[in-house]
Amino acid sequence: LSDTPDEFSLIAELFAPLARGYPGALGLIDDAALVAEQPGTEIVVTVDAMVAGVHFLPTDAADLVARKLVRVNLSDLAAKGARPFAVLLAAAFPHGTGRAWLEAFAAGLGADLQEFGIALIGGDTVATPGPLTLSLTAMGRVEAGNALLRSGAKAGDELWMSGTLGDGALGLLAAQGLLTTVDAEAVDYLADCYRLPRPRVTLGPSLVGLANAAMDVSDGLAQDLEHLCRASGLGAIVETTALPLSPAARQAIDADQSQLARALTGGDDYEILFTVPPGAADTLHRLAGESAVPLTLIGRMVQGSAVTLLDEAGRPIAVGQGGWRHFSTHGSGAGT
């Protein structure tokens, strides 16, 4: 990709339709976008960066790369209880990026913006001699004062999570052809989970008023739970036997117990980890049904600062010195 007039035009032509329906996007032809301020809500804003070869495979399809970028950000908003309304894209495309690739990327972006009912309201496109590097800023809204924070957990809260654990991390292996211990169906299922996260956009807002604290699980449950504990000034106890596993992940772990560590620390889950006061189980099970996302009680918040994982006999599992992230196969870095 060079900055020739043709490529300016192509990008404008591909992206401009993604701004339709949001007048403040100014058709993507101005220097900035306008967001009307509404009474009673506050804006929740987040940004995530992804680099080819680090956060996705260079061979991943262009449309899936775009959709993963959107979904990773929507997961952050969902974990705050916010409903998304807009994104801005900063893209550094490698020299030589072709028309077909850009078209597929824009198509994937458009498909997800439509699926989640949001608009592209701004961006910047540049050429790079390096790998494809993308960052997306996503904006959502939550009732003022009601955002779910990492810092709100109380001692005695139950610890719950949505969905299943480790499918993304095991899916990276599967997508690379490195997961040989499971059947073909499981390989496909896990690889798909890695490539196309399902952000919990319906569940997140419905946790407002129920959960005391929440965050999305993107860097691995073990590490993210440490962050939640630190922000809340508490410790946590997790029953590993309660951890929700998909049939495919269970197959992989049954074949190779060391994959449990990967599931716990590998990242790319994009589930919501949250704490609730005891007594909310019935409400949560109803919510699980309404949002078609399983919700599982996995532990509890306690005084102190330690995150303790218990095995099936109630014994603490040793996790090595220096935390969990040494297990991580690829880093998503320090982010908010």
Added chain:
Amino acid sequence: LSDTPDEFSLIAELFAPLARGYPGALGLIDDAALVAEQPGTEIVVTVDAMVAGVHFLPTDAADLVARKLVRVNLSDLAAKGARPFAVLLAAAFPHGTGRAWLEAFAAGLGADLQEFGIALIGGDTVATPGPLTLSLTAMGRVEAGNALLRSGAKAGDELWMSGTLGDGALGLLAAQGLLTTVDAEAVDYLADCYRLPRPRVTLGPSLVGLANAAMDVSDGLAQDLEHLCRASGLGAIVETTALPLSPAARQAIDADQSQLARALTGGDDYEILFTVPPGAADTLHRLAGESAVPLTLIGRMVQGSAVTLLDEAGRPIAVGQGGWRHFSTHGSGAGT
């Protein structure tokens, strides 16, 4: 830079203080930031990406890289008439980026955030095998309905610009040691303009209610004026003899007339180009004094779609086929 705990901690330690004073930043330890919505204003949001070796020199000092990133974005907000309040940073740091570099980068970022009275409210930091790649999302506010748009120009409007033209583009040459026709003082002046833009943050908001249209000049006056004309459905006539030049730029152009094309098309000006109904000259000269930024009448908006540059004898200057951007020495790409 690898994603080890130490580097997580370093970045957290360096950036967290930049969020002080903005409670919605949640100390940069949460997944997102909260922006309270205010009555009577609207939020203006913009994003710009920069790649080492493309938008700044790999040898540029880390603090200046950070400050340029902030200023390029604030220039976009200023051109909309908005007052900035917050930024989010997405940074892909090359493997091996050292502590000293990161400290200088954070110091430069902090210096500018303080100078402009804004906070870092979120971000994402990742490692890249490629060049340093940065994107900044900047947020500002303008009175609801009063943002200055590219599309508001009227036929008969006067065309004005702030500051001087071409210092950034000539400054790139100067910074590379390639501008040998001017004296050392001029080299220093121009290189400084390239490295550290002065966004017109005071002037921009004061143009609200006066200007019919505005945009920042970042990709070269010629190209940016074409964008303003297209958005407004008009043409423009520019008197090149009226174009404001710094003494240093005049020195370079007097020595080599071909540098005028570079000044017109080279980009990196970060001045505000705006249109006003005739009769505002006195008000604008007063504003120029108050904001300590020269304001110059350079032409007028006309019916049609052509951008015509006139020489000292009133003859149109030929600018080659296909627009101006072929002159550009480095591209900032298609952006909003």
